[in-house]
Amino acid sequence: MTSKMSDWWTQTHDSLYAQLGGEPAVDAAVDIFYRKVLSDDRISHFFEDVDMDKQAAKQKAFLTMAFGGPHHYTGQDMRRAHAHLIPRGLSDGHVNAVIENLASTLRELGVRDELIAQVGAIAESTRNDVLNR
Amino acid sequence: MPILSYGRDSWPIAEGQSVLDCLLERGIPVPHSCRSGLCQSCLMRAVDGTPPAAAQKGLRDSLKARNHFLACVCQPTENLAVASMEATAHDSSIPATVRGLELLNAEVMKVVLECHDPLDYRAGQFINLVRDAQLSRSYSLASVPEHDEHLHLHVRRVPQGRASRWVHEELRPGHRVDIRGPAGECFYTDGDKDQGLLLVGTGSGLAPLFGIARDALQRGHSGPIRLFHGSRDRRGLYLTRELRDLARSQPNFDYTPCLSGPEAPPGHARGRVHDIALQETGSLKNWRVYLCGHPEMVKSAKKHAFLAGASMKDIYADAFVVSPPGASDTN
Numbered sequence: 001m002t003s004k005m006s007d008w009w010t011q012t013h014d015s016l017y018a019q020l021g022g023e024p025a026v027d028a029a030v031d032i033f034y035r036k037v038l039s040d041d042r043i044s045h046f047f048e049d050v051d052m053d054k055q056a057a058k059q060k061a062f063l064t065m066a067f068g069g070p071h072h073y074t075g076q077d078m079r080r081a082h083a084h085l086i087p088r089g090l091s092d093g094h095v096n097a098v099i100e101n102l103a104s105t106l107r108e109l110g111v112r113d114e115l116i117a118q119v120g121a122i123a124e125s126t127r128n129d130v131l132n133r
Numbered sequence: 134m135p136i137l138s139y140g141r142d143s144w145p146i147a148e149g150q151s152v153l154d155c156l157l158e159r160g161i162p163v164p165h166s167c168r169s170g171l172c173q174s175c176l177m178r179a180v181d182g183t184p185p186a187a188a189q190k191g192l193r194d195s196l197k198a199r200n201h202f203l204a205c206v207c208q209p210t211e212n213l214a215v216a217s218m219e220a221t222a223h224d225s226s227i228p229a230t231v232r233g234l235e236l237l238n239a240e241v242m243k244v245v246l247e248c249h250d251p252l253d254y255r256a257g258q259f260i261n262l263v264r265d266a267q268l269s270r271s272y273s274l275a276s277v278p279e280h281d282e283h284l285h286l287h288v289r290r291v292p293q294g295r296a297s298r299w300v301h302e303e304l305r306p307g308h309r310v311d312i313r314g315p316a317g318e319c320f321y322t323d324g325d326k327d328q329g330l331l332l333v334g335t336g337s338g339l340a341p342l343f344g345i346a347r348d349a350l351q352r353g354h355s356g357p358i359r360l361f362h363g364s365r366d367r368r369g370l371y372l373t374r375e376l377r378d379l380a381r382s383q384p385n386f387d388y389t390p391c392l393s394g395p396e397a398p399p400g401h402a403r404g405r406v407h408d409i410a411l412q413e414t415g416s417l418k419n420w421r422v423y424l425c426g427h428p429e430m431v432k433s434a435k436k437h438a439f440l441a442g443a444s445m446k447d448i449y450a451d452a453f454v455v456s457p458p459g460a461s462d463t464n
Contacts, residue, residue: 052445053173060171073167
């Protein structure tokens with residue numbers, strides 16, 4: 001979002017990120033989302049041995065991206081970050097669980113369904129990179 | 134144009150350029166990833182000058198207090214000297230003299246050190262106690278600089294631990310040692326004075342908590358301060374009288390000794406310390422949590438404190454890792 005073109009776009013349209021409330025909205029969502037992920041038996045085992053501080057920062061980066069906010073993550077980054085989880089059985093079901101947790105976080109924060117669908121679509125777009133296929 | 138300094142080098146930094154970009158341009162490797170001030174990979178510390186507030190957004194308060202910042206979103210408007218996190222960990226050593234040694238229980242020795250140069254530290258941070266090039270260990274500071282004249286450490290005797298054997302058997306008042314530091318982010322920060330503080334520790338993890346609790350009281354903290362200290366049996370507890378006295382004299386401070394062994398005499402809770410602490414405190418929404426001691430306890434308590442509502446930024450943890458016999462330079 002650094003080029004002139006995207007500046008013009010954000011100024012003339014309310015971006016998804018702006019409609020969601022920008023960075024304060026991400027801050028509000030990140031702890032709720034991370035708590036849901038840690039409490040979800042389908043996926044919590046992937047988070048057993050991670051540094052929670054680093055993980056919370058990564059969750060914030062992920063949410064910023066899913067909210068349509070400024071980020072510099074590429075498909076390659078998503079691949080690298082999840083490659084070590086593929087031998088541990090990371091699969092579509094786990095991605096579904098993460099996206100569900102994301103949607104229920106947004107519902108809890110009172111976000112409109114239409115915007116939740118847009119966030120879900122951005123998260124969905126990372127699926128093949130996350131699963132390294 | 135402001136000047137950016139790193140080590141012995143310095144360069145003018147263009148308006149709008151980030152510290153990260155400026156350093157990378159000069160061939161200085163700085164770990165980084167998101168370039169958006171989110172992932173915290175590019176954490177650095179300002180050793181001179183003040184980083185802009187925008188470069189500290191999202192960092193925990195104790196990191197802000199020690200002038201840490203995120204290089205990717207740091208666009209200095211005034212001169213700034215910066216250091217990497219590694220450089221920060223290798224401060225030069227300061228000589229100190231042992232002023233007192235006192236057994237607090239069968240296995241924990243209180244070591245009182247007089248620094249030859251004033252040491253700018255906060256209760257709960259740690260220093261490295263250095264015997265020689267082969268042997269040094271990190272120990273947390275139980276003393277409060279505004280309150281205690283010297284540094285206080287609690288050194289637990291570790292089976293086959295070379296450093297703790299040196300402290301327990303060879304160190305004598307009057308001996309000269311070197312210390313390095315201080316370091317660590319586990320300390321009290323002014324902020325919301327009404328916020329509840331939950332302090333949970335095992336073994337000599339009481340050292341930083343004893344310091345943090347007294348530091349908070351000294352600074353006029355008005356919210357509840359709850360200290361839970363855990364051990365297997367009574368022999369592992371210490372400073373119990375001091376802590377009970379403190380609880381009597383300070384209405385917002387309470388102390389619960391917890392025993393995980395088969396018996397708990399009156400005045401003690403029975404069970405694992407973090408289970409009891411979390412059970413008794415209930416929701417941790419808007420609480421600040423300090424966890425010190427056994428790595429397994431710290432790890433489990435961190436997760437459960439977060440699930441109980443504490444924000445990640447409000448959880449301060451210090452896991453005491455015991456190094457294998459023969460290894461050097463870790464706790």
